[in-house]
Amino acid sequence: MSLPTHFKLNTGTKIPAVGLGTWRSEPGQVRQAVSFALKNGYTHIDAALIYGNEHEVGQGIKDSGVPREKIFITSKLWNTHQPNAAEGLQKTLDALGTDYLDLYLIHWPVRLVPNEFNQLLPVNPDGTRCVDRSWDQSETWRQMEELYKGGKVKAIGVANWSISYLEELKKTWTVVPAVNQVELHPFLPQHALKDWCDKHGIQLEAYSPLGSEGAPLMSDSEIQEIAKKNGVSAATVLISYHVNRGVIVLPKSIKESRIVSNSEVIPLSIEDMKVLNGLAAQGKAKRINTPLWGWDLGFDDWYSQ
Ligand SMILES: NC(=O)c1ccc[n+]([C@@H]2O[C@H](COP(=O)([O-])OP(=O)(O)OC[C@H]3O[C@@H](n4cnc5c(N)ncnc54)[C@H](OP(=O)(O)O)[C@@H]3O)[C@@H](O)[C@H]2O)c1
Structure with a gap:
């Protein structure tokens, strides 16, 4: 069985199945990582304004x-720019x-309201984030539709x-x-969300496929067993899991040997996929990214589904 190298979006465009993540890639390291990845087969880069490194990502691309047209570049509208998506986009394009x-x-x-102390991650005096709960997300989407047109x-799409x-x-x-780009891995497979997105023609993308900083999911014994059986690393199993499931995957690394090995995906057997798809239901459910504004975003649903 050969795996797809690309998936088709509902716009008709093809998107590479594996992209390089850039969150927490320090500005001094990401330029080289992006350049190396693009010279070594990657054609898809996942960026965001809040990562604070888009200028260096752009330098790496150059x-x-x-050529620009051979690269699929994603970025994200940050929470404080929701009332003015065009401005947020222009900052990203310039960077x-x-x-x-x-x-x-x-x-x-989520819309965050910037204040005089912080334009991107504002906090209230009591330490909570400056979230505007009254903000209507359909207004943000309306602006995204304008940008698309x-x-x-x-x-255009959403995340989280x-x-x-x-x-x-x-x-x-x-x-x-x-x-829809969300946290996805065998410990948070989000089966119901996947079904919903499949039904509506929305392509899922998996972030934090290795469990984020330090790749903690690689040390799970069942993942390691599947890796050993297939003669690959635990990282390859965790990354391949998504492509076998019809999901785009965005592993992050700034290390050359890992950038190369993370782009190698293998077909997994029905049996292996059954084990991986069932780990969360067997008591290993875990969400890694839990920002301060996260707990009323339906994350509880995500666990139970
Ligand atoms: N939309 C969102 O809200 C959102 C949230 C989180 C992430 N994302 C996107 O998804 C991308 C990936 O998620 P992530 O950065 O949270 O984490 P991740 O890709 O699951 O894991 C990255 C960590 O694993 C290490 N690593 C990478 N490959 C490895 C390998 N083969 N062996 C051992 N360790 C390895 C990296 O270290 P080294 O760099 O030192 O190799 C880093 O510490 C992000 O970079 C970002 O682009 C989006």
Whole structure:
């Protein structure tokens, strides 16, 4: 069985099945990592304004010498820019040094209100985040649709949206999101969200496939057993799991040997996939990314489904 190297978005465009993540890739390291990845077979880069390194990601893209049109670049509208998506997009385009994105996502279904102390991650005096609960996400999506129609973004989507948020958005969308980028791995497989997105033609993307910083999921004994059986690393099993499931995967590394090995995906047997798909239900359910604004975003649903 051969695995797809690309998936097709509901816009008709093809998107590479594996992309390089760039969160927590320090500005001094990400330029080289991006350039190396593009020279070694990657054609898909996942960026975001909040990562604080888009300028260096852009330099890495230029250093690689790979023509812009051969690269699929994703970035994300940050929470404080929700009332003015065009401004958020322009900041990203300027930093990356490009005049269009292949995919632009709403980073979280949350508006944060900037204050005089912090423009990107504002906090209230009591330490909570400055969240505007009254903000209507359909207004943010309406602006995303405008950007899409304007041509500076070739596809639009969302990130960190649970089914309840998508159901709400569905009432007003005129463009169906092309992508939903969420935390996904065998410990948070989100089967119900996958079914919902499949039904609506929304492509899922898996972030934190290795469990994020330090790749903690690689030390799980059942993952290691499957890796040993297939003669590959635990990272390869965790990354391949998604492509075998029809999901795009975004492993992050700044190390050259890992960048190369993380792009190698293998077919997994029905038996292995059954084990991986069932780990969460057997008591290993775990969500790694839990931002301060996260707990009323339907994450509880995500566990139970
Ligand atoms: N939309 C969102 O809200 C959101 C949230 C989180 C992440 N993301 C996206 O998804 C990407 C991936 O998620 P992530 O960065 O959280 O974590 P991840 O890819 O699951 O794991 C990254 C960690 O694993 C290490 N690593 C990578 N390959 C390895 C290998 N083969 N063997 C051992 N260790 C390895 C990396 O260290 P080295 O770099 O030192 O190799 C790093 O510490 C992000 O970079 C970002 O682009 C999006």
